[in-house]
Amino acid sequence: MYARRRRRYFVLMSLCLGLFIGAWGFVRLWSVPLAIAMCLVAAAIPPIAAITANRREPDDRWWDER
Template sequence: MLTPRPYRLVGRERGAGRPAPRRSVDPMERRKVAYAVMMGTCLILFVLAGTVVVHFSTAAALVMALVAMVLPPLAAIVANRGWQRRD
């Protein structure tokens, strides 16, 4: 009779049980990504409000446009957060 071989996980190598080292994220890079996401959202809201949503609901299109108007100043605040002035 054959003895069963012990179960071994496929693809596990030496040291695979340890977590991967965390990559430190530059705060400036994080702010750039946040700014890009907010401005992209603003652009999408404006385009959808003016082209698609206005045909179904004018009130919803106006609300979307108003939200899109508020996003650029907030994106600028997020992008400049943490900077110290050197005057």
């Protein structure tokens, strides 16, 4: 169950990093507005990744944390 969350977080953060690198490494050469739009999308991903990583799964045992 924790591996699933880590995997989702890793995928989302990799997508974020890929968008930033792609936007300013390659896309800006053709379209600056598109690069800026990609960065705005990438900036919205980390909070979504944090929410996803901290969300409890239905099979989590939340009542007996120690």
